[in-house]
Amino acid sequence: MARAELVNELKPGDVFRDWLADLAGDRLGDRKCRVKVYRVLASHTVCRYDFCGQDYAVFAKFYAEPRGGNRNYNAARAMDNEFRKLKQVEKLIDIPRPLAKRKRFNCVLVTECVQGKPLSRYIRSEDRLYDRLTSLAGALRRLHDGTRSEYRMKREFANYHKVLGQAGMSREWRSEFFRLLGRWWHQDLCRWPYGCMIHNDANPANYLFFRDQVFALDFESSWEHAHPVHDLGIVAAELKKFFGYNRRDPARAEPYIGHFLWQYSRGEEDFFRITGALPFFMSLGLVRMARWGGSSDQRAYLLREAEACLRFGLR
8 A cells, every 4th residue: 555644634514525426336334434544645636535433535636636747637538438448347357346536626536445466565575476476367367358459569669659758767778779779669469459448557566465356456548459478577577676785586477477477377388489589678667667766776777687588588
Protein backbone atom coordinates (compact mmCIF):
# COMPACT_ATOMS: atom_id res chain seq x y z
CA MET A 1 0.00 0.00 0.00
CA ALA A 2 1.35 3.42 -0.95
CA ARG A 3 2.38 5.76 1.87
CA ALA A 4 -0.51 8.07 2.76
CA GLU A 5 -0.85 11.29 4.79
CA LEU A 6 -3.99 12.14 6.76
CA VAL A 7 -5.23 15.48 5.35
CA ASN A 8 -8.90 15.80 6.28
CA GLU A 9 -11.98 14.30 7.90
CA LEU A 10 -15.41 14.56 6.26
CA LYS A 11 -18.72 14.60 8.11
CA PRO A 12 -22.22 13.71 6.88
CA GLY A 13 -23.55 16.62 4.86
CA ASP A 14 -20.38 17.05 2.83
CA VAL A 15 -21.52 16.61 -0.78
CA PHE A 16 -18.56 14.52 -1.91
CA ARG A 17 -18.58 12.38 1.23
CA ASP A 18 -22.29 11.65 0.83
CA TRP A 19 -21.80 10.72 -2.83
CA LEU A 20 -19.09 8.24 -1.81
CA ALA A 21 -21.42 6.81 0.83
CA ASP A 22 -24.10 6.30 -1.82
CA LEU A 23 -21.56 4.42 -3.93
CA ALA A 24 -20.66 2.21 -0.96
CA GLY A 25 -24.33 1.36 -0.39
CA ASP A 26 -24.92 -1.76 1.73
CA ARG A 27 -21.20 -2.13 2.46
CA LEU A 28 -21.68 0.49 5.19
CA GLY A 29 -23.37 -0.49 8.43
CA ASP A 30 -23.38 3.12 9.62
CA ARG A 31 -24.06 5.55 6.77
CA LYS A 32 -23.51 8.50 9.12
CA CYS A 33 -19.91 7.63 9.93
CA ARG A 34 -17.12 10.11 9.42
CA VAL A 35 -14.64 9.62 6.59
CA LYS A 36 -10.90 10.12 7.00
CA VAL A 37 -9.05 11.38 3.94
CA TYR A 38 -5.48 10.26 3.24
CA ARG A 39 -3.50 11.76 0.37
CA VAL A 40 -1.27 9.40 -1.59
CA LEU A 41 1.80 10.53 -3.52
CA ALA A 42 0.97 10.20 -7.23
CA SER A 43 0.99 12.07 -10.56
CA HIS A 44 -2.51 13.37 -9.78
CA THR A 45 -4.30 14.15 -6.55
CA VAL A 46 -5.13 10.66 -5.28
CA CYS A 47 -6.83 10.11 -1.93
CA ARG A 48 -7.95 7.15 0.11
CA TYR A 49 -11.28 7.63 1.90
CA ASP A 50 -11.63 5.45 5.00
CA PHE A 51 -15.16 5.05 6.39
CA CYS A 52 -14.52 5.07 10.12
CA GLY A 53 -15.46 1.85 11.88
CA GLN A 54 -16.77 0.23 8.67
CA ASP A 55 -13.73 -1.70 7.43
CA TYR A 56 -14.29 -0.17 4.01
CA ALA A 57 -12.38 2.35 1.93
CA VAL A 58 -12.22 3.70 -1.60
CA PHE A 59 -9.60 5.44 -3.72
CA ALA A 60 -10.36 8.56 -5.72
CA LYS A 61 -8.14 9.92 -8.51
CA PHE A 62 -8.79 13.52 -9.58
CA TYR A 63 -7.74 13.94 -13.20
CA ALA A 64 -8.29 17.70 -13.18
CA GLU A 65 -5.65 18.03 -10.43
CA PRO A 66 -2.35 16.95 -12.01
CA ARG A 67 0.67 16.98 -9.72
CA GLY A 68 3.32 15.65 -12.10
CA GLY A 69 5.07 17.11 -15.10
CA ASN A 70 2.36 16.34 -17.67
CA ARG A 71 -0.39 18.94 -17.37
CA ASN A 72 -1.35 19.34 -21.02
CA TYR A 73 -4.20 16.85 -21.44
CA ASN A 74 -7.97 16.59 -21.46
CA ALA A 75 -8.86 15.57 -17.91
CA ALA A 76 -12.40 14.41 -18.71
CA ARG A 77 -11.20 12.31 -21.62
CA ALA A 78 -8.45 10.76 -19.48
CA MET A 79 -10.99 9.92 -16.77
CA ASP A 80 -13.40 8.36 -19.27
CA ASN A 81 -10.60 6.42 -20.94
CA GLU A 82 -9.29 4.81 -17.76
CA PHE A 83 -12.79 4.00 -16.52
CA ARG A 84 -13.56 2.28 -19.84
CA LYS A 85 -10.35 0.26 -19.61
CA LEU A 86 -11.04 -0.76 -16.02
CA LYS A 87 -14.54 -1.99 -16.90
CA GLN A 88 -13.03 -4.02 -19.73
CA VAL A 89 -10.16 -5.42 -17.69
CA GLU A 90 -12.20 -6.40 -14.60
CA LYS A 91 -13.77 -9.18 -16.67
CA LEU A 92 -10.32 -10.72 -17.22
CA ILE A 93 -8.20 -10.17 -14.10
CA ASP A 94 -8.56 -9.00 -10.51
CA ILE A 95 -8.41 -5.24 -10.07
CA PRO A 96 -9.82 -2.81 -7.49
CA ARG A 97 -13.45 -2.62 -8.63
CA PRO A 98 -14.25 0.60 -10.52
CA LEU A 99 -17.29 2.22 -8.89
CA ALA A 100 -17.98 5.52 -10.64
CA LYS A 101 -16.63 8.60 -12.38
CA ARG A 102 -17.90 12.16 -12.11
CA LYS A 103 -16.75 15.19 -14.09
CA ARG A 104 -18.40 17.50 -11.57
CA PHE A 105 -15.92 16.56 -8.83
CA ASN A 106 -12.75 17.59 -10.68
CA CYS A 107 -13.00 14.61 -13.04
CA VAL A 108 -12.80 11.97 -10.31
CA LEU A 109 -12.61 8.21 -10.77
CA VAL A 110 -13.47 6.08 -7.75
CA THR A 111 -12.39 2.48 -7.15
CA GLU A 112 -12.63 0.20 -4.16
CA CYS A 113 -9.54 -0.01 -1.96
CA VAL A 114 -7.73 -3.36 -1.97
CA GLN A 115 -5.47 -4.33 0.91
CA GLY A 116 -2.41 -6.43 0.24
CA LYS A 117 1.36 -6.60 -0.07
CA PRO A 118 3.06 -5.33 -3.24
CA LEU A 119 5.22 -7.59 -5.39
CA SER A 120 8.21 -5.40 -4.47
CA ARG A 121 8.04 -6.69 -0.89
CA TYR A 122 8.16 -10.31 -2.06
CA ILE A 123 11.11 -9.53 -4.33
CA ARG A 124 13.03 -8.02 -1.42
CA SER A 125 12.31 -10.92 0.94
CA GLU A 126 12.15 -13.69 -1.71
CA ASP A 127 9.36 -15.16 0.43
CA ARG A 128 7.15 -17.27 -1.89
CA LEU A 129 8.45 -15.26 -4.82
CA TYR A 130 8.08 -18.16 -7.27
CA ASP A 131 4.41 -18.49 -6.28
CA ARG A 132 3.82 -14.75 -6.68
CA LEU A 133 5.44 -14.71 -10.11
CA THR A 134 3.27 -17.67 -11.14
CA SER A 135 0.13 -15.73 -10.17
CA LEU A 136 1.33 -12.60 -11.96
CA ALA A 137 2.21 -14.54 -15.12
CA GLY A 138 -1.28 -16.03 -15.20
CA ALA A 139 -2.94 -12.64 -14.76
CA LEU A 140 -0.89 -11.04 -17.54
CA ARG A 141 -1.61 -13.96 -19.86
CA ARG A 142 -5.36 -13.58 -19.29
CA LEU A 143 -5.13 -9.83 -19.89
CA HIS A 144 -3.15 -10.23 -23.11
CA ASP A 145 -5.17 -13.13 -24.51
CA GLY A 146 -8.48 -11.47 -23.65
CA THR A 147 -7.67 -8.20 -25.47
CA ARG A 148 -6.08 -9.41 -28.72
CA SER A 149 -5.99 -6.90 -31.55
CA GLU A 150 -3.78 -5.66 -34.38
CA TYR A 151 -0.10 -5.26 -33.42
CA ARG A 152 1.44 -1.82 -34.12
CA MET A 153 5.19 -2.29 -34.01
CA LYS A 154 6.05 1.29 -34.97
CA ARG A 155 4.53 2.52 -31.72
CA GLU A 156 6.74 0.21 -29.65
CA PHE A 157 9.88 1.56 -31.31
CA ALA A 158 8.69 5.16 -31.11
CA ASN A 159 8.10 4.66 -27.39
CA TYR A 160 11.62 3.30 -26.89
CA HIS A 161 13.07 6.32 -28.71
CA LYS A 162 10.98 8.64 -26.53
CA VAL A 163 12.19 6.97 -23.33
CA LEU A 164 15.80 7.23 -24.53
CA GLY A 165 15.33 10.95 -25.00
CA GLN A 166 14.31 11.24 -21.34
CA ALA A 167 17.18 9.16 -19.94
CA GLY A 168 19.76 11.96 -19.89
CA MET A 169 22.60 10.00 -21.51
CA SER A 170 25.36 11.41 -23.69
CA ARG A 171 24.75 12.00 -27.39
CA GLU A 172 27.31 9.35 -28.34
CA TRP A 173 25.74 6.73 -26.10
CA ARG A 174 22.25 7.55 -27.31
CA SER A 175 23.47 7.20 -30.92
CA GLU A 176 24.71 3.70 -30.14
CA PHE A 177 21.29 2.78 -28.76
CA PHE A 178 19.71 4.14 -31.95
CA ARG A 179 22.05 1.99 -34.04
CA LEU A 180 21.11 -1.13 -32.08
CA LEU A 181 17.41 -0.32 -32.30
CA GLY A 182 17.79 0.00 -36.07
CA ARG A 183 19.15 -3.53 -36.19
CA TRP A 184 16.27 -4.79 -34.03
CA TRP A 185 13.78 -3.19 -36.42
CA HIS A 186 14.98 -5.46 -39.21
CA GLN A 187 14.82 -8.63 -37.10
CA ASP A 188 11.80 -10.88 -36.78
CA LEU A 189 12.18 -10.92 -32.99
CA CYS A 190 9.95 -7.89 -32.36
CA ARG A 191 7.30 -8.90 -34.88
CA TRP A 192 4.26 -10.65 -33.47
CA PRO A 193 1.10 -12.11 -34.99
CA TYR A 194 -1.19 -10.08 -32.73
CA GLY A 195 -1.26 -7.12 -30.38
CA CYS A 196 -3.11 -6.70 -27.11
CA MET A 197 -3.75 -4.38 -24.20
CA ILE A 198 -0.74 -4.14 -21.91
CA HIS A 199 -0.56 -2.71 -18.43
CA ASN A 200 2.48 -0.67 -19.54
CA ASP A 201 3.41 0.15 -15.95
CA ALA A 202 4.19 -3.36 -14.78
CA ASN A 203 6.45 -2.30 -11.93
CA PRO A 204 6.24 -4.28 -8.67
CA ALA A 205 4.38 -1.54 -6.79
CA ASN A 206 1.40 -1.94 -9.10
CA TYR A 207 0.68 -5.57 -8.14
CA LEU A 208 -0.86 -6.29 -4.75
CA PHE A 209 -1.24 -9.78 -3.30
CA PHE A 210 -4.05 -10.59 -0.92
CA ARG A 211 -4.00 -14.23 0.12
CA ASP A 212 -3.67 -16.04 -3.23
CA GLN A 213 -5.07 -13.25 -5.40
CA VAL A 214 -3.04 -10.71 -7.36
CA PHE A 215 -4.64 -7.32 -8.03
CA ALA A 216 -3.32 -5.07 -10.79
CA LEU A 217 -3.40 -1.33 -10.06
CA ASP A 218 -3.31 1.84 -12.18
CA PHE A 219 -4.28 1.33 -15.82
CA GLU A 220 -4.01 5.02 -16.70
CA SER A 221 -1.01 4.47 -19.00
CA SER A 222 -2.12 1.12 -20.44
CA TRP A 223 -1.88 0.60 -24.19
CA GLU A 224 -3.79 -1.29 -26.80
CA HIS A 225 -2.28 -2.86 -29.98
CA ALA A 226 0.95 -3.49 -28.08
CA HIS A 227 3.42 -6.39 -27.94
CA PRO A 228 2.52 -8.85 -25.14
CA VAL A 229 6.17 -9.31 -24.16
CA HIS A 230 6.32 -5.59 -23.28
CA ASP A 231 4.83 -6.20 -19.82
CA LEU A 232 7.02 -9.27 -19.29
CA GLY A 233 10.14 -7.28 -20.10
CA ILE A 234 9.31 -4.61 -17.50
CA VAL A 235 8.88 -7.25 -14.79
CA ALA A 236 12.11 -9.00 -15.84
CA ALA A 237 13.98 -5.68 -15.78
CA GLU A 238 12.81 -5.03 -12.22
CA LEU A 239 14.10 -8.45 -11.13
CA LYS A 240 17.39 -7.85 -12.95
CA LYS A 241 17.86 -4.46 -11.34
CA PHE A 242 17.08 -5.63 -7.81
CA PHE A 243 19.33 -8.67 -7.76
CA GLY A 244 22.01 -7.22 -10.05
CA TYR A 245 22.34 -3.77 -8.51
CA ASN A 246 20.79 -3.88 -5.02
CA ARG A 247 22.05 -7.36 -4.14
CA ARG A 248 25.14 -7.33 -6.43
CA ASP A 249 24.27 -10.86 -7.55
CA PRO A 250 22.71 -10.75 -11.05
CA ALA A 251 22.70 -14.56 -11.39
CA ARG A 252 20.01 -14.75 -8.68
CA ALA A 253 17.54 -13.02 -11.00
CA GLU A 254 17.80 -15.62 -13.76
CA PRO A 255 15.83 -18.49 -12.14
CA TYR A 256 13.01 -16.11 -11.23
CA ILE A 257 12.88 -14.59 -14.72
CA GLY A 258 12.94 -18.02 -16.35
CA HIS A 259 10.18 -19.30 -14.06
CA PHE A 260 8.03 -16.23 -14.73
CA LEU A 261 8.36 -16.58 -18.51
CA TRP A 262 7.71 -20.32 -18.43
CA GLN A 263 4.56 -19.86 -16.36
CA TYR A 264 3.34 -17.28 -18.88
CA SER A 265 4.11 -19.49 -21.91
CA ARG A 266 1.85 -22.00 -23.62
CA GLY A 267 4.53 -24.61 -24.15
CA GLU A 268 8.11 -24.78 -25.36
CA GLU A 269 7.64 -23.12 -28.77
CA ASP A 270 5.83 -20.18 -27.18
CA PHE A 271 8.55 -19.91 -24.53
CA PHE A 272 11.32 -19.61 -27.12
CA ARG A 273 9.42 -16.98 -29.10
CA ILE A 274 8.92 -14.97 -25.93
CA THR A 275 12.54 -15.23 -24.83
CA GLY A 276 13.62 -14.10 -28.29
CA ALA A 277 11.71 -10.82 -27.95
CA LEU A 278 12.44 -10.36 -24.24
CA PRO A 279 15.85 -8.58 -24.48
CA PHE A 280 14.29 -5.66 -26.39
CA PHE A 281 11.60 -5.05 -23.78
CA MET A 282 13.85 -5.85 -20.82
CA SER A 283 16.25 -3.21 -22.17
CA LEU A 284 13.33 -0.76 -22.37
CA GLY A 285 12.45 -1.50 -18.75
CA LEU A 286 16.00 -0.77 -17.60
CA VAL A 287 16.11 2.54 -19.48
CA ARG A 288 12.73 3.46 -17.98
CA MET A 289 14.16 3.00 -14.50
CA ALA A 290 17.21 5.09 -15.38
CA ARG A 291 14.90 8.07 -16.03
CA TRP A 292 13.73 8.13 -12.42
CA GLY A 293 16.91 9.53 -10.96
CA GLY A 294 18.85 7.74 -8.27
CA SER A 295 22.62 7.81 -7.94
CA SER A 296 24.87 8.26 -10.96
CA ASP A 297 26.25 4.78 -10.25
CA GLN A 298 22.77 3.24 -10.40
CA ARG A 299 21.85 5.07 -13.60
CA ALA A 300 25.09 3.99 -15.26
CA TYR A 301 24.45 0.38 -14.23
CA LEU A 302 20.93 0.43 -15.66
CA LEU A 303 22.00 1.94 -18.97
CA ARG A 304 24.94 -0.45 -19.36
CA GLU A 305 22.64 -3.40 -18.74
CA ALA A 306 20.05 -1.99 -21.14
CA GLU A 307 22.66 -1.76 -23.89
CA ALA A 308 23.91 -5.27 -23.08
CA CYS A 309 20.36 -6.64 -23.43
CA LEU A 310 19.99 -5.16 -26.90
CA ARG A 311 23.34 -6.59 -27.97
CA PHE A 312 22.66 -10.01 -26.46
CA GLY A 313 19.31 -10.31 -28.20
CA LEU A 314 20.91 -9.73 -31.61
CA ARG A 315 23.47 -12.52 -31.18
